[in-house]
Amino acid sequence: MSLPVYYWLSRWFIERGYVVIIPQRRGHGATGGDLVESVGTCETADHYSSGETAADDIASTIDFMTRQDFVSSRDVVVVGISTGAWASLALASRNLPTVGSIVNFAGGRGGHAYGRANAICNFDGLRAASYLYGKSARHPSIWLYAENDSYFGPEVARALAAEWRRAGGKVEMHIFPPLEKDGHTIVDDGANWNLWGAVLQEFLDRHRIDRETETASREEALSGDSTR
Numbered sequence: 001m002s003l004p005v006y007y008w009l010s011r012w013f014i015e016r017g018y019v020v021i022i023p024q025r026r027g028h029g030a031t032g033g034d035l036v037e038s039v040g041t042c043e044t045a046d047h048y049s050s051g052e053t054a055a056d057d058i059a060s061t062i063d064f065m066t067r068q069d070f071v072s073s074r075d076v077v078v079v080g081i082s083t084g085a086w087a088s089l090a091l092a093s094r095n096l097p098t099v100g101s102i103v104n105f106a107g108g109r110g111g112h113a114y115g116r117a118n119a120i121c122n123f124d125g126l127r128a129a130s131y132l133y134g135k136s137a138r139h140p141s142i143w144l145y146a147e148n149d150s151y152f153g154p155e156v157a158r159a160l161a162a163e164w165r166r167a168g169g170k171v172e173m174h175i176f177p178p179l180e181k182d183g184h185t186i187v188d189d190g191a192n193w194n195l196w197g198a199v200l201q202e203f204l205d206r207h208r209i210d211r212e213t214e215t216a217s218r219e220e221a222l223s224g225d226s227t228r
Contacts, residue, residue, distance in 0.1 A: 003029035009187040023061035042121035047109045048129035051090030075100035092137040102141040111151030130160040134169030142172045142203045146183025
């Protein structure tokens with residue numbers, strides 16, 4: 001798999017004071033070896049196991065980076081695009097204490113089945129996996145798609161979000177108007193900041209404040225307990 005470069009998405013976060021890491025999962029870029037996260041054929045695609053395998057690599061990256069002195073050990077924002085977003089949703093099911101929130105840009109697996117737009121390999125399996133992830137995921141998540149995404153269009157996105165919610169997971173869903181070429185390129189152009197930037201900023205700010213309030217309340221309660 002070729003090495004992905006997310007210049008505009010990275011720049012959006014960097015301009016807001018974030019440290020940005022783009023991990024290369026096994027089989028991508030110069031990591032060597034097989035693409036281990038691709039489990040099964042199109043008909044038998046095991047989307048749950050594929051996501052879990054990819055999430056292992058993201059979790060390892062988070063574990064390493066949060067031990068660096070220039071990276072916060074809490075409130076990591078896990079951002080994924082396409083299959084990377086699916087891996088981020090799989091990671092969400094683990095509720096890592098270092099993670100604060102999950103951002104899903106155009107996420108899914110098995111898109112363009114046999115080269116056809118809007119065709120999904122084992123769509124029933126994809127929906128089932130979304131339910132299984134959502135069953136244990138408790139991090140807040142925002143899902144960002146465009147109307148003309150040829151891999152994971154609105155019907156797919158809504159179906160996956162419905163399974164996630166049905167299982168008890170938290171979803172904030174936004175489906176934006178069509179992009180010029182293909183909605184799957186939602187993060188590939190700086191102009192698209194105007195599409196999703198304000199929505200994402202508000203989500204991150206809101207949940208950061210919520211977590212800070214929860215932490216302060218917890219510390220206050222612990223302090224009160226110690227004086228008794």
